[in-house]
Structure formats: structure tokens, C-alpha cells
Amino acid sequence: MDDIPDAVLAALAGPVAAALPLLVARTPAAPAVELGRLRAAVDGLAWPVRPGSGSHAAPGGLRSRGRRGPGGSPVLDALGALEELLVQRLLGALELTVAELDLTAAPDLTGFLGEPFTGGYSVVSMGRKSEAVTGAATLERIRPGALPLVAALAGRLATHPHIAAVLEVDPGATDEAGIAAAHGAARLALGVATAAAVLHRVGIGAWATEPPTVLGAGIGTAVLLLRAAPVPDGYGAAVLARARAEYRLPNRSGGSALVSEHRFALTEGTDVPRADFTGNGLVAVVPGGAVIRTGVETGHVGFTLVVLDGPPPDVETIWEEVVEVSWRATGSGAAVPGPHERAPDPRRCTPPWPGDYRLRVHALGRDEPDDRGSEHYQLMVWQAPAAPEIVHARTDRLGHRLRGEPEPVRPERPEAVYRWLRDSSIGEAATVTVAIGTAVADVVAAFGADPARPESARALVDDLSRRRSIDPWVAVLDLGGAVLAVEYNGWQGSTAPVLIRASAGGRAASMYWNVNAVTRLSFAEHGELLLAVEPSGDLGAPPALAAALGDLDFADRHRDRRRMGLVAVQGFTGHGITAEHLARIAAADVAFRIVPDLPALHPDRRPRADHPLGPGIDVLTGLPEPRLRDLAWWAAAEAARYAGLGADPDVAASLAARALTPDAVRRARRSQLDDGEHRTFWLALHQATNPDPVTAVLATVHAARYVAGPHAADLIAGARARIA
Structure with a gap:
């Protein structure tokens, strides 16, 4: 589209420039702010942008670098990258305004589209997409050159003297939202005005000038303009000023840190520099922050960032390595870059003002890099004068190796034998029950299933999936001296009636967990329920369970409760579950449908103000x-x-x-x-x-x-x- 004569561009600039003030005035502030932050998010400056609102878009020019839209159009790509609610808000706000625009003075652009398609056509739309998205997509299908023409003309008009002045943000604007709104509204107005002028003057037909089609083309074009436009002057300072005004202490956040080459960083920049860890084996101070040495080489580790208004309390004994260092901040706020973040959330950063800070790095699980999820870090930050490094704890094997010290001999935690659980078919949700002293058929009956009616587990699962049913079922395995019962995403084995019946001839224990981190550990012996609790903190277990629970510390939030629960089940019954057991159950392909017990009946005298009996x-x-x-x-x-x-x-x-x-x-x-x-x-x-x-x-x-x-x-x- 670079062959469009300057004279045509000049003739188009006048009516487009005349339409801009009305469009800017009618654009609501909130969606304008979201649009105005698009390029800022790419440059790492913007206030947090909602997922789906363009923060994953690629910068640069008027060409999309991402996936192509349905018609291969960068405009459709850009439009599709926006959150649908944002598109709908703009459609509702500007639909009537588009009809008011006077673009009769725009030049004839028919010759820039080439020959139209001949013959008839029909349009079929499925789903409930915005009319703006549907209109732009239909336009691309019927006249493929129309959207590129709108985008190309808008890109050239952005630098035209009659329009460039309108696009400039008022230098008097100083607040982040105000600058973003002005920036977004101006380029949105340019995209919509250009789309209206082009679609009225290319001879496509009246259907193409309907407001939803014009706005779809204009909004998509505006996104491309905003990605290419530089961040307004003063926007970076405004973001920093807002971050400082809204920052509160104490502040706690966390998430997943991206690890590369055994390291991640808490830094004011975006790079993770190489560092020497031979001094303390954990953390190295670098300009603008610190780099932390991990056990895992590549992937992700969990972290918690705690920013305090004073020195932290004493170090908790659960951490294996703890080192405290000083670093100097320049004032923009340091953060741990996440795996999908272009710009860190200012609310998940260290204080956005300069000065000397202390950083206490806590590490756990570095010696088990293959056990995904076990490695975790806590970063505590507070403002304090520079001081010498302090090593509070140095007990893991990795730290000793990095410091050139002999490795300590540390016993492996008992739950380590269940590392395989995470990637197994029961990793997300299941109940594992083990019974001793009771025959297989009796255990099946204890679950409320009929031992005389086995069926294919695969066929049963297919049937339940087809019906979208969560009806319970169980698979059992004779371990020779014990019966293992597994419920995939089920929970009947965690109920008192089932365990009481399953333990009639001896003992039974179960461990239940689901995707919401709800767990239940239960024990029964000779038909009597001994304990059924959410395993957290002090279980209040009777003396009969002391040996089974051993040194399992359910109060340690960094230890896997599922695995510890399975260790307790094994300790109580003498039998546990293995990956080989699951494989045998899968190979046997036998399952039993459960008819669940009726809900337990308990006295309930809670106040019921909303009960239909009323007074x-x-x-x-x-x-x-x-x-x-x-x-x-x-x-x-x-x-x-x-x-x-x-x-x-x-x-x-x-x-x-x-x-x-x-x-x-x-x-x-x-x-x-x-x-x-x-x-x-x-x-x-x-x-x-x-x-x-x-x-x-x-x-x-x-x-x-x-x-x-x-x-x-x-x-x-x-x-x-x-x-x-």
C-alpha cells in the first residue's frame, strides 16, 4: 500500500482529522486506558493489564508477528487479541457515533482494492462473537484487501501533520491512567475514522459501512497503531509515581519463577546475569538485585516475596539454606519475572523507591530437583543500611558442593518414596484405601459395590464421561495379606461407614485428595473409626496411631500432605501403593460401581434465619x-x-x-x-x-x-x- 499518492493521503487527512475529536470525546475512559497500555505492557512499563487484553501481542510495525487470523489478516489478529468485553464496550459506546461521521469529502479509493469477487455469497456465523469481530471477519473474506488498506492508510496518516498533533498526549497530563487513556483514545479514533472513510469510499457496498464492521476494522487497526507507537513522554514516570503512591507495607506475593541454567533473579531489570555462588552457595548480589541458585536446571520453582516494614522475625527451622545480604535499589522496584509476564505487576515488586535494602533468601528442596514442586524459595526484603552477609542456615547438599565443602549425610524423608505420584493417573485426585484382615470381596462390598458384578474399567469410564457423570466406582488389587482399593477422582473410601466395614476383620486406612488441595486421612480398626481428619498441624491422633505417623510433620506446609498421608496409611496397615500396583490395576481392567451410603445424620442446631419455618x-x-x-x-x-x-x-x-x-x-x-x-x-x-x-x-x-x-x-x- 506504499504506492498511494501523497495527494490522495492529503485529501483523506482532512475529513479523518475532522472526525477525530468527536470519536475521542465519545470513547469511555476505562477501555481507552486498556488500549493505551498495550505498547506500554510490551515495553515493560504498564500498570497490570488484564489477561486477554493484548498483553501478549508482539511489538513493531503494522505487521502481526503472532498467529494469523481466520483470513490471514494482521487486523483480525489484533482484534482477536483483545478481550471480548472490551470490544463490546467500544461497540456499544461508538456505534451511534460512527453513523454521525461526515466523510463525504474523503477521496475515492475504489482503485486501490482491485477487482471485486463476482457471483453470489452467503455468510454463516457460529458462536456468539461480537458483531464487530464478525463484521471485520466477513469483510476480510469478501474483500481481502480492505482491512490491509485501512491499516496501511492509518499508519501513514499517523505521521501526517494534520493528524499527528491530535495524537499527541497533553504534556500537562501526569497520572498514569490519564496518559494511557489519551494515548489509547487518540489512536482508536484514528483507526475508526480511517476505517469509516475507507469503507465508505471503496465501492464495496452499504453492508460494509455498517457501524459494527467499521468498528471491527477500526479497533483492530488501532491495536496495530498502538503496538507501533512509542510510549508517550512521561508515561514511565507516571507508572513509577503511581506505583509509589499505591505501594503498601507489609506486602506479600508469590508465584512461579522461571529458571534457566540453575538460576532466577530478584531484579530491577529483565536479564538474569551469571553469578558466582561459591561464597555462600545460594545468592549473589548483582546491580539492581540478586541472583538465586536453584537445584533445578530449567523450568519453574515456587517462590514467595515478602516485603516488610522492618527486620523479619527469627528464621523458621523448616528452611535448609538461609542467607541474608544487602543490595542497593535504584527505585523502580525489583521483581521475580514470571514465565508469562512481559511487565511485572508493580504490586508484586519490592518498594519502588531507591535506597539500601536487606534480602533474606530461604531455600528448601534444592537437593531434589527431579521432584517437581518440592523446591521453594522465600525472599524477605526490608529497608536497612548496608551490612555484612549473614548465613543463617547451611544444611543442603547443593550448598555444600558449591562452597567446596564435604556434603552432609542427610536421611531421605519417608514420603520421598511417593515421588512417582505427581505424574501418575491418580496425581490430581483420588482415594487410596488399604485394608488388612478382610477378604477382597468383603472390601468391595464395604464400598457399597457388588463383588459379583465386575465390569471393564475402561468401558465404565467411557460411559461416565459420555454421560458427564461422577458416579463413584472402585478398583481393587489383592496384595497378598492386604487389599488395595483405588478410587480415581473418588472419595467413598474416606467416609466412616466404608472404613468401618472394611476394617471389620482387622485394619483399614485411607488417604483422599482432590484438585482443590482438600485432603482427608482416616484410620479404622476392628470396625471402630480411630481418626478422620484434614491432615494439617496437630492431628490429635490417639496413641494407637503414633507408630504409623512417626516423624511425619503435617504442619510443615512445604511437605506434600498426599505423600505423607500415604506413608501413614502404609505405616498403619503394613502395605502401601506403588506405581507397579497402579499398572497392575490398569492391566486387569476391572472395576466395580459403588452405590454410596446415605449422608450421615447429626444433630444440627445452627441458627437458621432463612429456614422456611421462620419464627x-x-x-x-x-x-x-x-x-x-x-x-x-x-x-x-x-x-x-x-x-x-x-x-x-x-x-x-x-x-x-x-x-x-x-x-x-x-x-x-x-x-x-x-x-x-x-x-x-x-x-x-x-x-x-x-x-x-x-x-x-x-x-x-x-x-x-x-x-x-x-x-x-x-x-x-x-x-x-x-x-x-
């Missing part, structure tokens, strides 16, 4: 138990009536006996499965059996009103009348 709740505690039982079973009978199950033999027998019959129990348990029937009704019937009469009334009425559906008000009114 009637306070009266319940003064009623005699027989009357409370009558009320609970009345609610259960009403639930049966509303569900149309009053004549069902199992239901009628349970209501008459005021207890679930064995057949009713089986049906109630099955109702909890995805294909179960009348789940809420069976829950109401089950709740009526609660040993605590007040809870029985509250829970049964609560469940019954859902069964009643549109008649819930009548049920509640009947319950209140019986309380009065």
Missing part, C-alpha cells in the same frame, strides 16, 4: 419429642404424597415403621446416582430418621418443600399450623 423454629426446642417425631414424619408423608409415591410399598412400609426398610435403604442409596429416581424425596425420608428430633423436623421440612414444588407454600403453612 416457628424457636418454638421447636420446647416441644416434646413425640410431637417433633410426628411433625417430621408428617412432612415425610407429605413429600411422598407430592411425589406420587404414597402407595409405593417400600415408602408405605417405611412411613408405617417410621424407619427406612432394607429395600427402602437400597432405593434411597441408589437415588444418589445420576440415573437415580426421586433423590430429594428419599433424602426427605432419610432425614426424618435423624436421631435428633429437632434436626429431623428442620431437615425433613426443608427437603420436602422441594419435593412439593409449586405446592411448597401449602406444605410450609401446614407445618407452621402443626407447630402452633
Whole structure:
């Protein structure tokens, strides 16, 4: 597009320049700020930019270096890099303004597009993309040269004397958001005005001049302009001023540090310089920060950055290496560059003002670089005069090697035998249960499964995936003297009824974990539950578990609770799980569907201000138990009536006996499965059996009103009348 004559460009500059003030005035501040930060984010200057708002875009020129859009267009690429909500906000704000623009004086540009396609066409749109994105994509398909023409003309117009002055940010603006907004709004206006002028004067047709199409082309072009435009004068100073004004102490942050060649840095720059670690074996001070020596060669390590307003407390004993050094800051704020960050979040930096600082580096897990996730660092920073280096702890083997000292002999932690767990099929979520003294079939039955009905585990998983079901199932393995039960993403083995039944002939223990870091460690012996807790801190374990728990420190937040829990299960039962066991289970391809137990019933006297009985709740505690039982079973009978199950033999027998019959129990348990029937009704019937009469009334009425559906008000009114 460089062959466009200067005369044509000059003729276009006038109407485009005239349209800019109106577009700038109509552009909302918030999206203008987001646009204005695009190039600043690439240059490492911007205030944090929301993911998806262009912070991953490549800088330089009006050509995209990233993936191509649907039509291979840099404009579509740039438009697609924006968060959809931002595009929608701009479409809503400027849609009517585009129709007001007077571009009749723009020159005829028909000759710059070449011959149009001939014949008919149809447009099919799937999904719910913004009209601006759909319009620009349709334009690219039908007239491929239109978007490049808009981008090329806007790029040249940006330097035209009539327009360049409009694009300049007012030198009086000093705040970061104000500068970014002015910068973004001006280039957005140029992109939209150019798009409107071009699409009105290239002879494509009226459909191409619709506001969504114009704005799609204009917004994408504006992103390209902003990537190419230099950061406004004074913006870097404004970012620093805002960071200083908003910085608060103490400040705690953390994340994942990118490691290369055994090192990462806390630095005011972007480079991680080479350093000599032979002095203390952990940290080396460099201009603008410090470099930390890691055990892992390449990858990521976890870190925590703690900025204090004074000296930190004493060093915790959990750390293996701790070294304290001094460094001088220039005032821009040092940070640990993350794996996906172009510009560090100013709120995750050291104080953005100059001076002398102390840095205390804590390291853990450097001797186990192959055990991903075990290596962690804590960086403590506070302002203090320069002082000599202090070594608080020097116990890991790597530090001794780097310092040229004999390596210490350190026993391996017991949970290290479960390193393989992380990358296994049960690494994210599972329950592992081991039972001794109980036959395989009895363990299967203890889970609520039928040992006479095995099926293919692969087929079962495929069936559940197809139905998007989380129905429970279990796979078992005879270890010779013990039974290993594994639930992939299941939890039944962590429940008291299952463990009590599984331990009837001896002992049973389980360890449960899920993707949300929820865990549960449980033990039972001869049908008695000994302990079932979230393993954290002091477990409050009975003496019978002392040997099984050994020196496992569940209070140490840097040790893997899943692995320690499996060590405890092994210590209690004498058997653990191995990768070879999982392989055998997979090869056997045998699984059993579980029919889960009904929820445990406990007294619940919590205040329930939102309960449908309202003020009637306070009266319940003064009623005699027989009357409370009558009320609970009345609610259960009403639930049966509303569900149309009053004549069902199992239901009628349970209501008459005021207890679930064995057949009713089986049906109630099955109702909890995805294909179960009348789940809420069976829950109401089950709740009526609660040993605590007040809870029985509250829970049964609560469940019954859902069964009643549109008649819930009548049920509640009947319950209140019986309380009065």
C-alpha cells in the first residue's frame, strides 16, 4: 500500500482529522486506558493489564508477528487479541457515533482494492462473537484487501501533520491512567475514522459501512497503531509515581519463577546475569538485585516475596539454606519475572523507591530437583543500611558442593518414596484405601459395590464421561495379606461407614485428595473409626496411631500432605501403593460401581434465619419429642404424597415403621446416582430418621418443600399450623 499518492493521503487527512475529536470525546475512559497500555505492557512499563487484553501481542510495525487470523489478516489478529468485553464496550459506546461521521469529502479509493469477487455469497456465523469481530471477519473474506488498506492508510496518516498533533498526549497530563487513556483514545479514533472513510469510499457496498464492521476494522487497526507507537513522554514516570503512591507495607506475593541454567533473579531489570555462588552457595548480589541458585536446571520453582516494614522475625527451622545480604535499589522496584509476564505487576515488586535494602533468601528442596514442586524459595526484603552477609542456615547438599565443602549425610524423608505420584493417573485426585484382615470381596462390598458384578474399567469410564457423570466406582488389587482399593477422582473410601466395614476383620486406612488441595486421612480398626481428619498441624491422633505417623510433620506446609498421608496409611496397615500396583490395576481392567451410603445424620442446631419455618423454629426446642417425631414424619408423608409415591410399598412400609426398610435403604442409596429416581424425596425420608428430633423436623421440612414444588407454600403453612 506504499504506492498511494501523497495527494490522495492529503485529501483523506482532512475529513479523518475532522472526525477525530468527536470519536475521542465519545470513547469511555476505562477501555481507552486498556488500549493505551498495550505498547506500554510490551515495553515493560504498564500498570497490570488484564489477561486477554493484548498483553501478549508482539511489538513493531503494522505487521502481526503472532498467529494469523481466520483470513490471514494482521487486523483480525489484533482484534482477536483483545478481550471480548472490551470490544463490546467500544461497540456499544461508538456505534451511534460512527453513523454521525461526515466523510463525504474523503477521496475515492475504489482503485486501490482491485477487482471485486463476482457471483453470489452467503455468510454463516457460529458462536456468539461480537458483531464487530464478525463484521471485520466477513469483510476480510469478501474483500481481502480492505482491512490491509485501512491499516496501511492509518499508519501513514499517523505521521501526517494534520493528524499527528491530535495524537499527541497533553504534556500537562501526569497520572498514569490519564496518559494511557489519551494515548489509547487518540489512536482508536484514528483507526475508526480511517476505517469509516475507507469503507465508505471503496465501492464495496452499504453492508460494509455498517457501524459494527467499521468498528471491527477500526479497533483492530488501532491495536496495530498502538503496538507501533512509542510510549508517550512521561508515561514511565507516571507508572513509577503511581506505583509509589499505591505501594503498601507489609506486602506479600508469590508465584512461579522461571529458571534457566540453575538460576532466577530478584531484579530491577529483565536479564538474569551469571553469578558466582561459591561464597555462600545460594545468592549473589548483582546491580539492581540478586541472583538465586536453584537445584533445578530449567523450568519453574515456587517462590514467595515478602516485603516488610522492618527486620523479619527469627528464621523458621523448616528452611535448609538461609542467607541474608544487602543490595542497593535504584527505585523502580525489583521483581521475580514470571514465565508469562512481559511487565511485572508493580504490586508484586519490592518498594519502588531507591535506597539500601536487606534480602533474606530461604531455600528448601534444592537437593531434589527431579521432584517437581518440592523446591521453594522465600525472599524477605526490608529497608536497612548496608551490612555484612549473614548465613543463617547451611544444611543442603547443593550448598555444600558449591562452597567446596564435604556434603552432609542427610536421611531421605519417608514420603520421598511417593515421588512417582505427581505424574501418575491418580496425581490430581483420588482415594487410596488399604485394608488388612478382610477378604477382597468383603472390601468391595464395604464400598457399597457388588463383588459379583465386575465390569471393564475402561468401558465404565467411557460411559461416565459420555454421560458427564461422577458416579463413584472402585478398583481393587489383592496384595497378598492386604487389599488395595483405588478410587480415581473418588472419595467413598474416606467416609466412616466404608472404613468401618472394611476394617471389620482387622485394619483399614485411607488417604483422599482432590484438585482443590482438600485432603482427608482416616484410620479404622476392628470396625471402630480411630481418626478422620484434614491432615494439617496437630492431628490429635490417639496413641494407637503414633507408630504409623512417626516423624511425619503435617504442619510443615512445604511437605506434600498426599505423600505423607500415604506413608501413614502404609505405616498403619503394613502395605502401601506403588506405581507397579497402579499398572497392575490398569492391566486387569476391572472395576466395580459403588452405590454410596446415605449422608450421615447429626444433630444440627445452627441458627437458621432463612429456614422456611421462620419464627416457628424457636418454638421447636420446647416441644416434646413425640410431637417433633410426628411433625417430621408428617412432612415425610407429605413429600411422598407430592411425589406420587404414597402407595409405593417400600415408602408405605417405611412411613408405617417410621424407619427406612432394607429395600427402602437400597432405593434411597441408589437415588444418589445420576440415573437415580426421586433423590430429594428419599433424602426427605432419610432425614426424618435423624436421631435428633429437632434436626429431623428442620431437615425433613426443608427437603420436602422441594419435593412439593409449586405446592411448597401449602406444605410450609401446614407445618407452621402443626407447630402452633
